[in-house]
Amino acid sequence: MGHDSQIPEAGDFLRTYMGEDDVIVVRGEDGEVRAFLNACSHRGNKVCHAEWGKTKAFTCSYHGWAYDNMGELAAVPLEEAIYDNLDRSKLGLVPVARVQNYKGMIFGTFAEEGPDLEEYLGDMKYYLDVVLDASPEGMELIGTPFRVEIRGNWKLPVENAIGDGYHVAWAHAGAMRVVGTIGQGRGESVLGIGKDNTGFDDSGQMQVAIPPHTVLSTLDGQSGYALYDNPGPCIEYLEQVRPSVVERLGDVRGTQLLGSETHMGVFPNLQIIQGLNLLRVIHPKGPGSFEVATYSMADKNTPDEVKDIIVKHVGQTFGSAGILEGDDGDFTEAITHSPNGYATRQMKGWLGMAQGRTMDWDGPGDASPGIVNELCQREFYTQWQRTMLAESVSDILPEQSAQKESANG
Amino acid sequence: MAKKQKIAAVGKDTNMETAYRIERFLAAEARTLDEERYDDWLAMLDESIVYKMPIPMNTYRRNRPGKSSIRETMIYDESFEKLKQRAAREDTGMVWLNDPATHHIRTITNIESFCTDDASVYDVRSKFTLLRSRRDKDHVSHTGLRKDLIQDTNDGLKIVARTVFLPERVIVDKNLNMFF
Incomplete structure (x- = not known):
């Protein structure tokens, strides 16, 4: 998916593909590298159209749902006024099941099970x-x-x-x-x-x-x-x-x-x-x-x-x-x-x-x-x-x- | 009377005769390349030429390059020697893709010629469409713009610098082995 040298600091991100799935690879505020499907939990619009950059949030261009750089749904416009049942903690970006690093190279898989990177x-x-x-x-x-x-x-x-x-x-x-x-x-x-x-x-x-x-x-x-x-x-x-x-x-x-x-x-x-x-x-x-x-x-x-x-x-x-x-x-x-x-x-x-x-x-x-x-x-x-x-x-x-x-x- | 229009300034316009010579020069250059006359084309370049084509940066407007290793990369970053090498490849007769010949048709338009601080050097902006066509249905059209520095020499006009901007992030073509 990428390499550590491309995203050395918190908030650094890049976009790539896993098969035909559009994926965001991002170093969160906590320093950890995660990867998510580039799709808003609301309607599936892309939350990021830039190829790479640095950001604290990925904001969907459709209704303005905003995710932090660790993938959590951080803000929903008019949330209190229009939703009675919205649990933001369950509506974060969909993570790539496993993201592992070998000497700087970042790999990802959608498979929850199966061999780990080093074994693979x-x-x-x-x-x-x-x-x-x-x-x-x-x-x-x-x-x-x-x-x-x-x-x-x-x-x-x-x-x-x-x-x-x-x-x-x-x-x-x-x-x-x-x-x-x-x-x-x-x-x-x-x-x-x-x-x-x-x-x-x-x-x-x-x-x-x-x-x-x-x-x-x-x-x-x-x-x-x-x-x-x-x-x-x-x-x-x-x-x-x-x-x-x-x-x-x-x-x-x-x-x-x-x-x-x-x-x-x-x-x-x-x-x-x-x-x-x-x-x-x-x-x-x-x-x-x-x-x-x-x-x-x-x-x-x-x-x-x-x-x-x-x-x-x-x-x-x-x-x-x-x-x-x-x-x-x-x-x-x-x-x-x-x-x-x-x-x-x-x-x-x-x-x-x-x-x-x-x-x-x-x-x-x-x-x-x-x-x-x-x-x-x-x-x-x-x-x-x-x-x-x-x-x-x-x-x-x-x-x-x-x-x-x-x-x- | 019409209100005076403010036009984005690059520099002072060249005189009409110079502008005309530059237009003719760029048209001749395009035809020379369409006709695969690479030696003649190389003679239209100054040997100190810097020939570049950057990759378009699809980043957010607010983003500036930070400490990441990602930075601007060039599709073309050529000296005269490298352009000569590319031309020589075309002339080996061993580029199988181009036999039967690939046809190129270059249309150069919106040519604007401006003066620079050096009286013999002009800042020339133009837009192009480059259609390449080969075999039955292998047609691709590329549209972009160019910023040239063109020098008036005793040996006629010569291109001293060319920066090509091709606004295609993902190139949907087998290659860009063509001169822009």
Whole structure:
């Protein structure tokens, strides 16, 4: 739903979506973060139309019912004169059942029961910590998100971002020719694929299934900045903090994951992409439409000069006018709507790449070599199916496989 | 006699000839882009150009940015080099979305030209509609306004700064990979 850095003070709020439900996330006067449906208890009108801000009250624009920033119904115009039976204590904003925080990231669920956040994240925390816990201060989201609505199914941009290493050099060929490593003539190959979409090197790269979540990573500790035109200050800062991260998180995460192009997919709709340094949430808007919200992110300690490079880079590559982002919406739309035709609908897609290929990996999860691989996408659809077929929220998590020993904690 | 109207002042109007040259310049610029002549377009820009498009802020009028990490973000925040890079991408022949070609039709209107403290620089305001159309029915129209600084040089008029305001909080389009 959001991040602590966006609402640090009492009264700070932001609006987001959980599915198609409009939700207000707010830090109350008591400092606690809560989330509520953005709907007045009287007639259901929205009580907040601002995207973010700071307030003591959310006042409905219809009849003026006012709620405090802890969700209580605080004032009803003409209350004494017109109501004999109104119990304000029972008419507060409807809370999101559970709001939980993992190292600054705020998550919510409408489910009263089922796994807690930490249980739900499970071993994914090992990977998330590379971004969320690389320093004691942790990560922050920077700026207002880019928001784009596309006429496609929400699952397509998710699995594209978390696992489709195959499309990068071809779908984005035009952009790849002009940005970063290849554009500047610094390298013949980037992210494992040669300049002309030829050649392939899956050594030292992986996709990992940590059901229900996934990770893709180049494991080289630097190629997260391969698409930057001016990566120098970023890499300099990266190497400056690396020793402290190794000390904090161990060798595997400090040397192999930190700085690598690493795409973390938290099921269902959150992607945290280190290197490109962006965080995206895909909001479904019915079966044929979705909204992408894209934020820049950085460790709080990052010097302003480096943050500025990151923010500009996110805008130029994956913002609303990002030169890579624009390519993806096109096939997302086509894949969604091609099956409107009966005969086309009978087709089955195919995600069989690298099935059965395994590799040794010191972190948690089952790893497969190469980022050009379809493991993460298979895992995503497997979990989607598991969720849809689950009889209760207790059944949405896969059976725990035996925990793998991890060499470096 | 008509009562003298008070008009919101940006600056003193330029003379008519300059205003006319600026109108012709902006029309030519729009046509150059519609015709995908990106090198010719780049030649109409000053190499120190600052090209921006902020995200509209949908916050309450009373709200001011506080200590939160949320702040103004740019959809475009480009230097000349970055604009060149975007143009070069279009010219790679590998932007599959644009083959068959995407058609762009730019309409530039409400052009107002004002003087600035620098006699060679004009503050130019305009409004635009940019229709982009591709394939069977993929049409989107974007309407917004622009604030330009345009400089008179020995080499003709050059755009020194452009801020585009597109009043769409959620972009309902696959991308904004087009020059405004």
